[in-house]
Amino acid sequence: MLGNHRKQFWGLPWMFVFAISVLLIPSLTDTAYGKEAFAESVFAEEAFAKEVSAQEAEAAAEGEPEVEWSNDVFYKDWEGNPLKGIVSGYPAPELEDSDYNTYSFAPSRIIIWIANQQHLYFGSFVLAVPIFCMVIEFIGIRTRDSDPVLASKYDKLAHDLMKISLTAYSWTAILGGILLFTFITLFPGFFKYMAGIFRPVMHVYALMFLAESGVLYVYYYGWDRMSQDPFMKWVHCSLSVLLNLIGTVLMYLANSWATFMQAPGGIDEQGRFLGNIWHVIHSTLWNPVGVHRILGNIVFGGGIVGAYAAYHYLSAKTEEEKAHYDWVCYVAMFIAIFGLIPLPFAGYWLMKEVYAFRQQMGITLMGGIMAWLFIIQAVMIGLLFFGANSYLHNSMSRVAGAHRYMKYCKFMVLLLIVAFTMWMTPHTIVMTPAELKAMGGAQHPIVGHFGVMSAKNTAVNLMITCTILCFLLYQKANKKITVPWQTLGNCCIAAIFFWAAVNIIFLGVYGYFLPANQRVGLSVPQVSSTLTTLFAGTAINISMFKDSESYGEIKWGTQSKVGTYAIFMLAISFTWLMGLMGYIRSAVRLFWHVTEVVRDNSADAYTLTIGEAGKILTFNTLFVWVQFIIVFWVGSLTGKKAVEKKEAVPEGVPVPAQQQQ
Amino acid sequence: MNKTFISFLVFVGTLVGFHMGVFPIFTPKEPTWVINRYVYFLCIIATLIIVNIVLRLKPPISLNALVVWSLGFYFYKFILYPPIPWTLFITYMMLWSIGTFLFISQDEETFREFRKPIVKMIIGEYKLARIVVFAALPILVGFGTYKALIPKFQEPVELRTVHPAPPATTRVHGKTYTLETQKNPYRIDEQDKYQKSFPFLDADKQEYMKNVTEGGTVFFQNCHYCHGDQLNGLGMFSHVFNPTPANFVDPGTIAMLRESFLFWRVSKGGPGLPNESTPWSSAMPPWEEHLTTEQIWKVILFEYWYTGWHPRTFDDESSIVGVKE
Numbered sequence: 001m002l003g004n005h006r007k008q009f010w011g012l013p014w015m016f017v018f019a020i021s022v023l024l025i026p027s028l029t030d031t032a033y034g035k036e037a038f039a040e041s042v043f044a045e046e047a048f049a050k051e052v053s054a055q056e057a058e059a060a061a062e063g064e065p066e067v068e069w070s071n072d073v074f075y076k077d078w079e080g081n082p083l084k085g086i087v088s089g090y091p092a093p094e095l096e097d098s099d100y101n102t103y104s105f106a107p108s109r110i111i112i113w114i115a116n117q118q119h120l121y122f123g124s125f126v127l128a129v130p131i132f133c134m135v136i137e138f139i140g141i142r143t144r145d146s147d148p149v150l151a152s153k154y155d156k157l158a159h160d161l162m163k164i165s166l167t168a169y170s171w172t173a174i175l176g177g178i179l180l181f182t183f184i185t186l187f188p189g190f191f192k193y194m195a196g197i198f199r200p201v202m203h204v205y206a207l208m209f210l211a212e213s214g215v216l217y218v219y220y221y222g223w224d225r226m227s228q229d230p231f232m233k234w235v236h237c238s239l240s241v242l243l244n245l246i247g248t249v250l251m252y253l254a255n256s257w258a259t260f261m262q263a264p265g266g267i268d269e270q271g272r273f274l275g276n277i278w279h280v281i282h283s284t285l286w287n288p289v290g291v292h293r294i295l296g297n298i299v300f301g302g303g304i305v306g307a308y309a310a311y312h313y314l315s316a317k318t319e320e321e322k323a324h325y326d327w328v329c330y331v332a333m334f335i336a337i338f339g340l341i342p343l344p345f346a347g348y349w350l351m352k353e354v355y356a357f358r359q360q361m362g363i364t365l366m367g368g369i370m371a372w373l374f375i376i377q378a379v380m381i382g383l384l385f386f387g388a389n390s391y392l393h394n395s396m397s398r399v400a401g402a403h404r405y406m407k408y409c410k411f412m413v414l415l416l417i418v419a420f421t422m423w424m425t426p427h428t429i430v431m432t433p434a435e436l437k438a439m440g441g442a443q444h445p446i447v448g449h450f451g452v453m454s455a456k457n458t459a460v461n462l463m464i465t466c467t468i469l470c471f472l473l474y475q476k477a478n479k480k481i482t483v484p485w486q487t488l489g490n491c492c493i494a495a496i497f498f499w500a501a502v503n504i505i506f507l508g509v510y511g512y513f514l515p516a517n518q519r520v521g522l523s524v525p526q527v528s529s530t531l532t533t534l535f536a537g538t539a540i541n542i543s544m545f546k547d548s549e550s551y552g553e554i555k556w557g558t559q560s561k562v563g564t565y566a567i568f569m570l571a572i573s574f575t576w577l578m579g580l581m582g583y584i585r586s587a588v589r590l591f592w593h594v595t596e597v598v599r600d601n602s603a604d605a606y607t608l609t610i611g612e613a614g615k616i617l618t619f620n621t622l623f624v625w626v627q628f629i630i631v632f633w634v635g636s637l638t639g640k641k642a643v644e645k646k647e648a649v650p651e652g653v654p655v656p657a658q659q660q661q
Numbered sequence: 662m663n664k665t666f667i668s669f670l671v672f673v674g675t676l677v678g679f680h681m682g683v684f685p686i687f688t689p690k691e692p693t694w695v696i697n698r699y700v701y702f703l704c705i706i707a708t709l710i711i712v713n714i715v716l717r718l719k720p721p722i723s724l725n726a727l728v729v730w731s732l733g734f735y736f737y738k739f740i741l742y743p744p745i746p747w748t749l750f751i752t753y754m755m756l757w758s759i760g761t762f763l764f765i766s767q768d769e770e771t772f773r774e775f776r777k778p779i780v781k782m783i784i785g786e787y788k789l790a791r792i793v794v795f796a797a798l799p800i801l802v803g804f805g806t807y808k809a810l811i812p813k814f815q816e817p818v819e820l821r822t823v824h825p826a827p828p829a830t831t832r833v834h835g836k837t838y839t840l841e842t843q844k845n846p847y848r849i850d851e852q853d854k855y856q857k858s859f860p861f862l863d864a865d866k867q868e869y870m871k872n873v874t875e876g877g878t879v880f881f882q883n884c885h886y887c888h889g890d891q892l893n894g895l896g897m898f899s900h901v902f903n904p905t906p907a908n909f910v911d912p913g914t915i916a917m918l919r920e921s922f923l924f925w926r927v928s929k930g931g932p933g934l935p936n937e938s939t940p941w942s943s944a945m946p947p948w949e950e951h952l953t954t955e956q957i958w959k960v961i962l963f964e965y966w967y968t969g970w971h972p973r974t975f976d977d978e979s980s981i982v983g984v985k986e
Contacts, residue, residue, distance in 0.1 A: 359919065361826070363824060363922075367823070369935075382756075386759055389763070390763055394769070397767065397768030398769075406768060409767045413764050417756055417759070420756055424752055424753075426749075427913045428821065429746050430748045431746030431747070431749075431818060432747075432815050432816070433816060433903040435746040436904075436905060441908055442911075445743065446741065447745065449912070512912055515970075516972075516973035558769075560769035610820075
């Protein structure tokens with residue numbers, strides 16, 4: 001099958017072997033480390049605890065304990081007793097002034113925040129782009145037979161994105177280096193403790209980075225070669241899967257440091273490592289943070305690519321260029337909105353786990369000192385949904401046949417605003433004493449009911465459902481359905497949305513009559529209703545497109561300016577919101593480096609006021625966008641060169657003899 | 662006459678007419694399901710729609726936007742009752758303005774139509790409008806500045822955290838309590854399932870009701886002056902306090918909190934609050950100085966029983982193990 005190209009790909013099997021070996025390294029090191037430290041499997045916690053008790057009793061009988069055992073701060077056995085482990089590390093240090101270094105121009109906490117945030121922004125982008133490329137390349141391969149022109153467009157887009165990602169990748173690594181040096185130089189005491197516990201993870205992380213780079217380079221530089229043969233194209237697409245797998249592992253490994261700092265496990269009360277590296281990695285927030293970040297990365301990446309395309313769309317000089325970038329905007333927005341819809345649910349899961357870890361931490365976030373930042377978050381999320389819907393409405397208007405659905409847009413806007421009004425109503429209203437007296441109490445008798453979670457969940461589910469409905473109408477806009485069951489299909493879609501809305505509202509109202517812990521459980525059927533509209537609605541909708549006729553092609557390149565500006569707003573909102581939520585998640589530790597284990601005794605261990613935090617967030621947003629612009633500019637240099645070269649010597653154009661040199 | 666102008670007159674006339682003539686009828690001291698201010702608002706909307714349809718006015722999108730925005734303003738300013746605080750009004754109007762913008766900018770055509778009169782006014786096609794707007798704008802800005810700078814004698818608003826994060830432990834009457842795990846010693850069933858039967862007649866629950874009654878006695882001897890005899894925060898002294906005493910009937914107060922949180926708040930009172938909750942502005946005394954531990958737990962039991970709320974509980978997955986005693 002490879003034919004003449006066989007020799008060109010001799011290195012591929014070795015690359016696969018190498019990549020798979022690298023993937024196996026965590027488990028190998030984990031096992032090796034585990035064998036050294038324990039006599040029992042890491043997962044058999046019950047048996048482990050019993051054995052520990054037996055060994056302790058035996059050791060006590062002999063009077064000479066050989067090893068010291070201690071209780072885990074988080075993990076429990078099946079009976080609810082703290083899990084025991086062999087003390088394998090030093091106690092957490094009591095940090096002093098000498099454990100911190102400072103610069104005179106800015107507090108260390110602010111410097112580390114900025115360094116961390118910039119690295120995370122870029123990390124998020126370079127992890128998101130391969131996901132995009134994987135999806136886009138796959139779609140390109142699948143549409144190759146039916147629409148070769150569109151397939152090559154998809155392929156070119158994925159390739160272009162990867163080109164930008166390559167520059168961003170080096171940039172991310174540099175920012176990572178800066179972050180590491182900032183930690184070592186400004187927080188040496190804290191970093192020493194973290195490195196003591198996470199040293200194997202840090203090494204595996206570095207090796208994974210190597211693997212990521214290797215696969216990335218093969219994936220990018222092998223693009224043209226591997227596109228020539230259908231089989232090799234599939235191999236190439238598989239490489240993107242491998243790239244994403246490694247990227248995800250990388251992100252999860254790095255997450256473990258942050259989640260350990262917020263909700264530690266695998267150590268005792270004194271902060272001593274209990275020998276099980278998996279317990280330290282897999283602390284309680286590890287999974288929700290991981291899922292939330294993957295979705296967040298997709299949304300963020302979509303926003304950036306969308307803004308990049310929107311800029312080119314507005315500055316395009318030819319119709320062809322306009323049409324291309326309009327289409328790229330659409331693809332980026334499609335992916336971003338697809339990630340945006342489940343994102344609140346992942347955030348909800350994360351918050352639930354935070355509450356379960358420490359009620360105190362949950363209250364600090366949702367009702368305490370961070371509560372006003374959550375109000376700002378609510379505003380930003382609302383803006384995202386407004387932006388997404390505005391883009392969809394404007395996009396729909398340029399599709400032939402969309403006039404059938406455009407009349408519903410105003411009602412969807414009304415629903416969005418009403419839902420968002422509920423979502424935005426704070427529980428504690430800022431007011432003057434005179435206003436308080438006029439209102440007759442701290443809670444308003446009508447809008448006061450919107451201040452609790454029952455109302456908020458209802459509102460956000462309705463907003464998402466409305467966005468999904470808008471998306472389905474967009475899909476249908478230029479389709480003339482011809483399947484014989486179209487009436488039935490439309491009725492089914494209408495019924496799904498109607499009953500989902502009824503269920504969401506009913507459960508929201510019912511929640512007021514239930515105890516808090518049962519009320520929390522209502523969010524599951526509410527979310528299920530919303531997701532049913534997404535999956536069942538989309539499935540029925542797409543099934544109806546079979547043999548459908550078209551009212552006309554989508555007029556690419558005619559997107560309205562409002563719709564295009566909505567993309568910029570989305571991108572900036574994503575960036576700001578990501579910084580805000582990252583700050584909230586991290587700042588909730590208050591004066592702890594590692595919650596309740598390593599105290600931050602530096603002069604900077606204070607929580608910023610909302611205004612100051614807002615300024616740093618805005619600085620971070622502006623700073624990262626300046627860098628993105630530079631990266632995009634660097635990425636465009638090669639493109640320009642190629643175009644100029646092509647224009648200078650057009651192929652096949654005869655050159656008059658007198659002009660020949 | 663220009664249909665757009667007629668439509669504008671219809672809108673202004675309807676609003677003024679309704680506000681001057683019909684509004685007092687729909688705002689009696691004791692509103693009913695039919696005669697109330699919200700029905701009145703629906704009547705305005707219905708009248709506007711019907712008149713426009715009957716007269717076939719078909720107002721342009723710019724006028725529609727003005728009507729939609731103004732109706733939102735009218736609703737939040739005059740209809741929603743009791744009046745909402747200024748901060749909330751601004752928030753709601755911001756949202757309504759965004760909604761109006763989304764309405765006019767849903768496609769290229771509507772947005773162009775909306776901009777048309779504005780552009781014509783700016784380029785001078787609507788000369789009179791340009792003079793009026795450009796004369797009014799600096800006056801409005803000046804008025805806004807004057808309003809912002811004029812000295813006010815109201816105390817400033819402050820961002821206050823009503824339910825601050827509690828400390829990990831609290832020490833009351835010489836004993837340390839871990840709030841994460843502490844439960845009300847007088848509570849028999851966390852979910853109050855016994856309320857399905859009549860607890861006074863339930864032989865097993867007589868002890869529980871005895872404790873509730875004792876808690877009620879403590880409440881009416883000490884707490885109801887501020888928190889009210891219906892526990893709605895409207896006690897006889899409540900109106901002189903800022904912030905007002907907590908309203909336990911509201912779903913956003915004790916219904917969201919654990920009993921251990923209430924134990925901490927009642928024991929330590931206003932002075933025990935962290936800074937973000939402005940301890941200086943709370944008038945609640947630290948009740949540990951006046952009540953026994955048992956009385957505090959019983960009064961909490963009573964508060965939940967009376968209001969019908971259930972204390973917040975979490976699943977068993979909570980990781981903490983209460984070890985301090």
